[in-house]
Amino acid sequence: MNENVDLRVPVLIVGGSLVGLSASLFLSRLGVRHLLVEKHSDTSTHPRGRGNNVRTMELFRTAGAEQLIRDAASVLAGNHGILQAGSLTGDDQEWLFKEIDPGGGLARFSPSGWCLCSQNDLEPVLVTHARAQGSELRFSTELMSFEQDPDGVTAVVKDRETGKHTTVRADYLVAADGPRSPIREQLGIGQTGPGDLFHNVSITFRSRELASVVGDRRFIVCYLTNPEADGALLPVDNVERWVFHAPWQPDRGETLEDFTDERCAEHIRRAVGAPDLDIEITGKAPWHAAERVAERYGSGRVFLAGDSAHEMSPTGAFGSNTGIQDAHNLAWKLAAVIDEAAGPGLLETYEAERLPVAKATSARASARSSEHSHPGYAGSPGPGGGRKGGMLTVALGYRYVRGAVLDVDPGLPVVPEGMGLAGEPGTRAPHMWLGREGGRVSTLDLYERSFVLLSDARYKDWRSAAEQVAKRLSVRLDAFGVGPDKGADLRSEEGADWAAAHGTSAEGAVLVRPDGFVAWRSEGAAADPEGTLYEVLATLLHRV
Numbered sequence: 001m002n003e004n005v006d007l008r009v010p011v012l013i014v015g016g017s018l019v020g021l022s023a024s025l026f027l028s029r030l031g032v033r034h035l036l037v038e039k040h041s042d043t044s045t046h047p048r049g050r051g052n053n054v055r056t057m058e059l060f061r062t063a064g065a066e067q068l069i070r071d072a073a074s075v076l077a078g079n080h081g082i083l084q085a086g087s088l089t090g091d092d093q094e095w096l097f098k099e100i101d102p103g104g105g106l107a108r109f110s111p112s113g114w115c116l117c118s119q120n121d122l123e124p125v126l127v128t129h130a131r132a133q134g135s136e137l138r139f140s141t142e143l144m145s146f147e148q149d150p151d152g153v154t155a156v157v158k159d160r161e162t163g164k165h166t167t168v169r170a171d172y173l174v175a176a177d178g179p180r181s182p183i184r185e186q187l188g189i190g191q192t193g194p195g196d197l198f199h200n201v202s203i204t205f206r207s208r209e210l211a212s213v214v215g216d217r218r219f220i221v222c223y224l225t226n227p228e229a230d231g232a233l234l235p236v237d238n239v240e241r242w243v244f245h246a247p248w249q250p251d252r253g254e255t256l257e258d259f260t261d262e263r264c265a266e267h268i269r270r271a272v273g274a275p276d277l278d279i280e281i282t283g284k285a286p287w288h289a290a291e292r293v294a295e296r297y298g299s300g301r302v303f304l305a306g307d308s309a310h311e312m313s314p315t316g317a318f319g320s321n322t323g324i325q326d327a328h329n330l331a332w333k334l335a336a337v338i339d340e341a342a343g344p345g346l347l348e349t350y351e352a353e354r355l356p357v358a359k360a361t362s363a364r365a366s367a368r369s370s371e372h373s374h375p376g377y378a379g380s381p382g383p384g385g386g387r388k389g390g391m392l393t394v395a396l397g398y399r400y401v402r403g404a405v406l407d408v409d410p411g412l413p414v415v416p417e418g419m420g421l422a423g424e425p426g427t428r429a430p431h432m433w434l435g436r437e438g439g440r441v442s443t444l445d446l447y448e449r450s451f452v453l454l455s456d457a458r459y460k461d462w463r464s465a466a467e468q469v470a471k472r473l474s475v476r477l478d479a480f481g482v483g484p485d486k487g488a489d490l491r492s493e494e495g496a497d498w499a500a501a502h503g504t505s506a507e508g509a510v511l512v513r514p515d516g517f518v519a520w521r522s523e524g525a526a527a528d529p530e531g532t533l534y535e536v537l538a539t540l541l542h543r544v
Contacts, residue, residue, distance in 0.1 A: 005154070005169040009035045009136075010338045012155055012168055014143045014183060015176030016040070018049060018119060019306030019323035021126040021137075022059075023174055026331035028133035029063050030449060030514075032338055035168060036135065037157050039142035043123035046285050047236050047243055048202060050076075050118040051220070051317025053395040055428070057112040058516070059328050062448045065129045066112060072125050073117035075237050076220075083222040087273025088213050088233075092225075096371075109396060109421055110431050111442035116220060118236070119320075146173060146183070148300050172334055172347075173302045176327070179290070181308035187299045192359075193292040197313055197366065199248040200232075201256065203264045204283040208240045213274050229270035244268050248286065256286055289313045291366050293358045297351035303330055310358040312365040316391060322361050326354050332514040333404070336541065341475040345542035349403035357398050360414040364394045393419050399426040404513065404540050406520040423502030425521055429512045430501045434482065435491035447516040450476040451537065455509040456499060457481030457488035462509040465529035469537055477537065511536065 011027060013020050016038025024036045052060075052069070060066045070077070080099050086092030100114045127137060138157075144165065146155040153173045157166050175183035214235070222233045232245040246267055248254060265279040290311040297304050306323030313319075330350050336342035368391075397419045401410045408426040421430050432443045446452050455462035458481075466479035480489040482498040492498050502510045502518075507525035511533075512518055519540055526532040538544045 004167060006166045007035065008169045009033055010171045011035075011174060011334060012037070012153065012170035012172070013174045013176060014155075015178060015306070015308075016137060016139060017044065017176065017178070017306075018123060018126070018320050019327050020174070020176035021123060021130060022324045023176060023305060023327035023331060024135040024137060025063055025065065025126055025130040025133060026059075026328050027335065028130055028135045030331060030335035032331070032335050033134075034136070035170075036137045037141040037143060038137070038139045039160065041140045041160075043127060044119045046202065046283065047118040047120050047204065047234075047241075048285075048287070049122075049317065049320045050116050050234070051321070052115045052117055052122070053317065053321045054106060054110050054112055054114055054392070055396045056321045056324050057115050058110060058444055059324065061112050062445065062516075063129075065125060068125050068129060069117050069122060070115055072121045073115055076116040076118075076235065079116055079218045079220050079235060079238070081219050083217060083219040084225060085222060086225055087271065088217075088222065088224070089273035096223075106392070108431075109392075109419065111433075111444060143177070143183070146186070146302075148173070148302060150300075153301050171301065171338060174327075174330065174334075175298075175302060175304050175308045176306045176323075177308055179288075179292075179307040179311050181304065183302065184294060184304055184308050187302060189299065189304070190295045191292040192295060193290075193311075193362065194366070195290055195292060197289040197291055197369065199250055199286065199288050200245040201248045201259050201264075202285045202287055203244045203246060203259075203268070203281060204236075205242055205244065205265070205268065206240050206280040206282060207242060207278050209274070209278050210242060210272065211239055213272060213277070214238075224271040226271055226273075229267050231267065231271050233268075233272070244271070256284070259284055287314075289369070291362045293355065293362055297355050303347070303350060305330060309354070310362055312362040313369040314365075315369040316365050316394075318361050318365040318368075318394070321395065322358055325357075328515055329354055336514075341473075341541060343542035346404060346540075353400040353403035356401070356414045360398065361394055364415070390418075393417075396428060397421060399424070400517060401426055404519060405517070406536060406539065423504065423510055423518055423521055425518045427518055429510070429516050429518050432496060432498060432501055433493055434498075435493070436489075441490075444516055446478070446480070447512055448514055450478050450514055451519070451540075452512045453477060453479040453509055453533070454482055454490075454498065454502065454512065455479070456506045457483030457485060457490075459507060459525075461525070461529045462533070465533045468530050469534045472534060473537060473541070473543060475537070475541070509533075511540075513540075 011034035013036040027034050082096040084094050140160045142158050144156045144158050153170045155168045234243040261281040269277045292311045294309045305326040333346050398415050401412050405426045453466045463479040466477050470477040482490045484492050504523045508522045511520040520536050
């Protein structure tokens, strides 16, 4: 099995779209050598998958890519709302919402914000930034076969330009190979959920006159509801480049060939309400909306991430965001196990944490499609859908009730009724602005490469314990004393109480994972801080 190997890497990533590229970036930031292979010759050229939610942008912030992405997305920085209209020229118009963050309330929860960056603009940024971090990315390279054994995975990949085959030996394989994942199929992993929801054809086109019809309505998307020509209109540059999603009915015998340029142009004119609109069709791509979640998130040393693990309705852009967050969750766990800081059991928590999130999020995405009357979707919110959990709560407020967390009630809902983020184990750690080395950082900026212990600067017991536990376990554990005084490692701003924000007391401590989720919390002093912390961290890392 291990003979005649051309290349050895700790991790092989199959699939170089948003999720695979994000996994590559996150692994490189953690110092994990890997190879990514993508069968296509380059990144996506079609403007899709544009909504990057606040949690995703937090991850890109920590990885040093947030500003690069915002620069790439600057042309749509002023687009915010979702409009529903019978046409753009009639009186039947309603804003489903006009601002993503009305009143700026999101700043209480995060140093980041939503970002409208299409996949064709985002992926090149990830490629450049990942390679700058040391990632090895091979496009025009296709996975031909793979086999796994107790010690690793042996894969054969083919350079589609030269025909050369390369045998790769990896400790682990990450399957980011899309909704029709051949890897998932080979592993025999089934899927649950309603299945196909609706089908659309995404039409790219140019129109110089459409901007004047749109006027000052800077929407993210406009759902046009003319029953004879419904669809979704999305701006690409607010000037002359646009995308229109037209319903497609393959179950009624409708083929892609039926979507001629002439038919598409006329459909768009009727939907917009401008019969003489200039339209030049520049591209067409079919896509299928579905709600499916894999029954398992991997087998042995192979793990699913992104669309290979779950498919979701596009309304709300939950699918790509959930996939990127899959990759982030998996990356720090792979890094810990490969570096021998954690036992292999840590990798089992990937499925325990991410699969319930995918189920809850996919149900919410389908409900969102129903609420917005998404063109082509005739369904209604199913079990677990409805309005439970708003957009921000689903995107940022979800919790892990099982996995690499301690003292969490497994009966709690994955998506709570409302936003909390008050330091409860299993939730994303609270955001606070702190002073550090003459600058200002968010608490979230601390979490990437190690576990972090926060305690009050006035009490050194927890920090001393952390130093000893790190030595005993031979792991990196960063500990910070927080307080208003100059002697604190991290200075809290006037009136801010770090302990209250994290749900503990001045004598307590909070342990945060590398991905920014609270792993454990002591609400008071411990009789034996070192012994307590050792037991906690050894348990979390599967070292006991």
